[in-house]
Amino acid sequence: MRIPWIAAACLAALPATAALAEDDCHAPRAAWQPREAAMQAASRLGWRVEEIEADDGCWEIEGRDAEGRRIKAKLDPATLNVVKLRHRDGGRDRRREDVRAPAAPLAAPPANPLFQNGKPPVVQVN
Amino acid sequence: MKSAVAAFALTSALVAPGLAAARPVTFTTTLNNYGGDGAYLVLYLTDAAGRYAGTLWVAGGKSKYYDSLAGWYRATGGDPAQIDGITGASVGAGRTLEITLDLADALFDAGYVLHVDAAVEDMRDSPDDVAVPLTTQGAGKPTPGRRYVASLKYDM
Numbered sequence: 001m002r003i004p005w006i007a008a009a010c011l012a013a014l015p016a017t018a019a020l021a022e023d024d025c026h027a028p029r030a031a032w033q034p035r036e037a038a039m040q041a042a043s044r045l046g047w048r049v050e051e052i053e054a055d056d057g058c059w060e061i062e063g064r065d066a067e068g069r070r071i072k073a074k075l076d077p078a079t080l081n082v083v084k085l086r087h088r089d090g091g092r093d094r095r096r097e098d099v100r101a102p103a104a105p106l107a108a109p110p111a112n113p114l115f116q117n118g119k120p121p122v123v124q125v126n
Numbered sequence: 127m128k129s130a131v132a133a134f135a136l137t138s139a140l141v142a143p144g145l146a147a148a149r150p151v152t153f154t155t156t157l158n159n160y161g162g163d164g165a166y167l168v169l170y171l172t173d174a175a176g177r178y179a180g181t182l183w184v185a186g187g188k189s190k191y192y193d194s195l196a197g198w199y200r201a202t203g204g205d206p207a208q209i210d211g212i213t214g215a216s217v218g219a220g221r222t223l224e225i226t227l228d229l230a231d232a233l234f235d236a237g238y239v240l241h242v243d244a245a246v247e248d249m250r251d252s253p254d255d256v257a258v259p260l261t262t263q264g265a266g267k268p269t270p271g272r273r274y275v276a277s278l279k280y281d282m
Contacts, residue, residue, distance in 0.1 A: 056188070086163070114171065114180040114229065121183060121227035123214055 023057030027078035035059070041080040047071065058083060147231040151282040153182065155242060156222045158276045162246045164216030165274050166191055167223065168198040171260070174237025178202060182240075183225045184209045186216040194245035197253035219274075229282075234260050244274040 035052060038059040042049050046066030053060055058074035065071045070088035075081065115121075157165055166186030171179040178201035184192070189206070193199045202208050217223045237259070244255040256271035256278045258264060268277035 114182060114233070115227060119228060120211055121225045123183060123223070123225050125185075125215070125217055126222045126224065 024074055024083055025056065025058035025076045025078075027057070027076060031078040033077060033080055038075055038077070038080060041075060042073075045082075047073070148228040149231060149282050150226055151229040151280055152224055152226040153240070153278070153280045154222060154224050155217075155278050156276045157217055157219055157274055158271075159220040160246065160249070160274050162219060162249045164218045164246075166195060166216050166245045167275075168192075168195045168241075168243050169225065170198050170201070170241050170243075171233070172201075172239050172241065176239075179238060181208050181212060182227065183223075184213040185223055186245075187213060191245065191247075194251045195243040195253070196251055197241055197243045234262050236260075240278070240280070242271070242275055242278055244271075246274060 038052060038061070039049055042052075042061050042063070047061065048064045049061055050063040051061070054077070056074065057077070059077050059080075061071075061073045061075065063071060065087070072084075072086045072088055073082055074084040076083050153169060155167060155169070164186070166184075168184045169182040171182070173179045178198075181198065181202070184195075186192075189204065192204045239257055239259050241257045242255050244252040250273065252271075252273040252275075255273050255275040256269055258269045258278060258280075260280070262282075265280055265282050268279040270277055
């Protein structure tokens with residue numbers, strides 16, 4: 001599964017107030033700090049940036065932390081706070097998507113014959 | 127013939143749900159410790175002719191990645207109407223996803239196949255990581271997956 005490059009291009013085309021519900025960051029486009037500011041924020045954290053791009057509404061950085069471990073991080077583009085950090089060589093930050101509780105179904109399930117009586121499935125992750 | 131009977135029963139279930147026989151079925155998907163990010167999973171059914179019959183659950187919240195669930199995406203075009211209200215978070219390596227729903231009896235022993243497509247960021251996609259026919263005899267028996275899925279079983 002690869003991050004589509006077109007996502008970054010589409011981001012630039014969004015209206016200033018738009019924020020995608022699926023995004024990890026939700027700052028309006030006008031509030032974004034430039035790429036250079038994000039690089040400086042990373043540098044202050046002791047990171048060596050190998051790649052930076054706009055993704056999921058954030059600045060996404062891949063590189064190495066101060067200990068030389070491979071990292072992938074997302075910065076809020078307005079505040080430059082770290083909203084996600086993953087160590088690619090092992091240890092992981094707890095702000096990963098998969099440690100969230102599964103989302104409760106928001107509506108009735110789709111109208112297909114698999115769902116008897118219109119009841120949504122009961123789901124849990126152990 | 128069996129599939130025609132099943133199709134009739136399913137149509138009846140839609141028209142007159144009170145008349146259709148159904149039972150709670152729990153699908154348990156356990157992932158391997160593959161050492162990557164949370165997996166996007168989709169559980170869906172095909173009928174005896176191999177046609178898409180419906181989606182049971184999508185684990186993974188970002189629709190931009192759904193095309194990585196290649197078998198399901200090819201069948202549905204990623205149609206959001208297929209999955210309204212039946213999506214949740216991705217599933218971490220080594221963890222187990224349990225889904226319980228009332229499923230029509232007519233789906234069993236009628237050629238329907240349960241498919242699980244899986245995808246993980248920066249790793250290879252795995253359409254049909256596991257696929258099992260829905261049969262009453264197969265209930266409770268785990269089936270191993272190919273890449274990210276350690277096992278899949280259904281109990282009723």
